[in-house]
Amino acid sequence: MSGRQGPRGRPQGWQAIRDDVLARIRAREWPPGAPIPHEADLAEAYGAARATVNRALRALAEAGWLDRRRKAGTRVALNPVRRATFDIPVIRLEVEGRGMTHAHRLLARCERPATAAEAERLALPAGATVLALETLHLADDRPWAWECRIVWPKAAPGVREADLTAISVNEWLVRNAPFSHGSIAFSAVAAGHEAAGRLGCAPGAALFAIDRTTWAGPDPITEVRLLFAPGHVLSSTI
Amino acid sequence: MSGRQGPRGRPQGWQAIRDDVLARIRAREWPPGAPIPHEADLAEAYGAARATVNRALRALAEAGWLDRRRKAGTRVALNPVRRATFDIPVIRLEVEGRGMTHAHRLLARCERPATAAEAERLALPAGATVLALETLHLADDRPWAWECRIVWPKAAPGVREADLTAISVNEWLVRNAPFSHGSIAFSAVAAGHEAAGRLGCAPGAALFAIDRTTWAGPDPITEVRLLFAPGHVLSSTI
DNA sequence: GGCGTTATTAAGTATATACATAATATCCGA
DNA sequence: TCGGATATTATGTATATACTTAATAACGCC
Incomplete structure (x- = not known):
């Protein structure tokens, strides 16, 4: 959580309000479930416009700290659900981001x-x-991930003709077949014989798996399973 | 992606602008890397105030579709990084959310x-x-997850006295020791003998693991490893 | 008392305006 | 031509105001 910095490194404007409100929540001044003052009151207290307070409270609501409902007012979230967000880049960038060189076959x-x-x-x-x-x-040059995918060419015009040895399907699709929505699931699976062979590990090894399906409106584009070589870790900050 | 609904179920206001801009990006009218018109121009084109356009473009930038920089203008993101966000609730709620009853020992x-x-x-x-x-x-009544945790009581005053058989540490900490930040990592590990015994699975089985560390400012609160029973899937929509 | 109607409320959104800020572009002098 | 000061520009933020909307509370009728 950051923002525009003031003289001593403290945020200014709506971010200052956001941080102050968050501090009060953390300090239990406004305990979970309790209502906090109205936007108008806070605006007066902070000497700011209501729109500014609204911006701050909206940010906290998006982050899961507050529950806001019209007329009902704003309350400190009862179950502080924390959200972890993971960036899902193209595999090549993920690899290169770790300082390694990427290749695919x-x-x-x-x-x-x-x-x-x-x-x-x-x-x-x-x-x-x-x-x-x-x-x-x-x-x-060491196995990183094994990708098994089906693509519906109707929803990804041009895949058939694409040279997928030069650019990986993964990347080709990201660039050429934008999706509107999809699902993603993480799990752990034991390596089968085929996966073990591809990834150069023992059969039965614990592999991190990502299953993803993407759609362009009503049309399915692709379904893919990624099995990562043993030891793969997906991490993020919260 | 949703919003206030118009007569035929279409969003209105800033969400309509957001959706329209997104549609143009998807249609390659504004291809990746290309600049899109300035806020002021779009505002005129849509017959809206600049603040309204700003709201729409800001939403798209937060979602990763646009790159915005002062003076440089707004461009369609070159690497459409998609973000998957996972809600990390208390384990009890996760279990109950799947229609099962939760208990802990x-x-x-x-x-x-x-x-x-x-x-x-x-x-x-x-x-x-x-x-x-x-x-x-x-x-x-079937093993769901095995939690190994250390807590630093200094940063979680009251843990020592808490009755952690009535409420799980997990939940106690969420409610009583709010954290400011932390890290979370997902991986796959093979079940050791101890884990296998706890979770009632074969040694060597592939287990989904979550490692999490949380801090309250400069003070570490807790470090935990969660090993889930085989078959566990963490899913989300993107 | 129960129930449906109406009033009220607090957040949500839209707008015009103004100023701040960070990049970039331009200019000018050495 | 190079480098640094300056102007320009698009986004970022703040403000007052006004209206909308959803949900609750109050009311009054039966």
Whole structure:
């Protein structure tokens, strides 16, 4: 949490109000569940306009510290749900961001009809053909992540023609097939024989997995499972 | 992405501007890296005040779609970094949210000097005494997560006296020792013998792990490792 | 007392205006 | 031509004002 800095490194303006309110919440001056003064009162107390106070309180509400409802007023959140946010960049950038060099190999590429399960999950029309791709991402020439993906070419025009050995599907899609929404799930899975072979680890090793599905409006673009080499850690600050 | 709804379910006001700008970005009318019109121009184009346009563009910048810099103007983000945000509630609420009943058992509790590694990680004073706790969380009477935690009582006054069999440490800390910041990391680890025993799974099974450290200003509050029973999935929408 | 209508309230949004700030662009002198 | 001072510019923030909206509270009727 930062902001415009005043003479002694303290934020000014709405960020100062935000920080002061947060300090009072932390100090239990306004305990969880308790209502805090109205915007108008706070505005007067801080000698600021209501819009400025609104900006500060809105920021705290977005961060999960306050619950705000029209007419009901503003209350300190009862269950201080903390949000962890993870940036999900292109794999290449993730690797390079750790000071390693990235490379990828397109291990397999074929067009085939979607399986029943895939068609179900992605709401694909019956008998739809998908592009199935298998990519190995390398960091400093060592296996980093194994990517198994299906793409629905209808929702990603141009994939068929793209040279996916030069640019990874991952990156191609990010740049050429913007999605409107999707889901992401993290889990831990035991390496199967195939994964173990790809990633150069023992079968049964604990692997970090990311499953992601993305959509462009009503159309599914892609579904992917990423299995990372053992030891992978996804971290963030809260 | 939602907002105030107009007659046909379409957002109004600044959210309409946000959605329109986003649509143009998606349609490549403003391709990645390209500058978009100035706030003042957009305001005129949309027939709105600059503050309203500002609100819309700020929202898109926070979501990672735009890069904004004073004087330099506003550009479509070159690397559309998508952010996944996870709510990190109290474990009890997470379990109950899935329609199961939560219970916990305090397996161990002792006060001991911090190990060298712990003191290092948490910047504890030499020879500091920490409270070490081991808790098993149950969902519908089946193991859900195994929690190994150390707490620095100095930064969490009252923990020593708290009845941690009635309320889990997890929840006690959330309610009584608000933190200012911290770190969180997700990974996959193989179950050791102890974890396997606690969670009722085979040794070597792939477990989803969350490591978290929280601070109250300069003081470390707690460090915890959560190992979830096999099959645990952390999901979110993006 | 129970229930539906109305009044009130506090947040949400929109606007015009003004000034601040951080980059960039320009200019000018050595 | 280089480097530093200066002007310019787009965003960032603050303000007063006004109106909207959702939810609660009050009211009055039956």
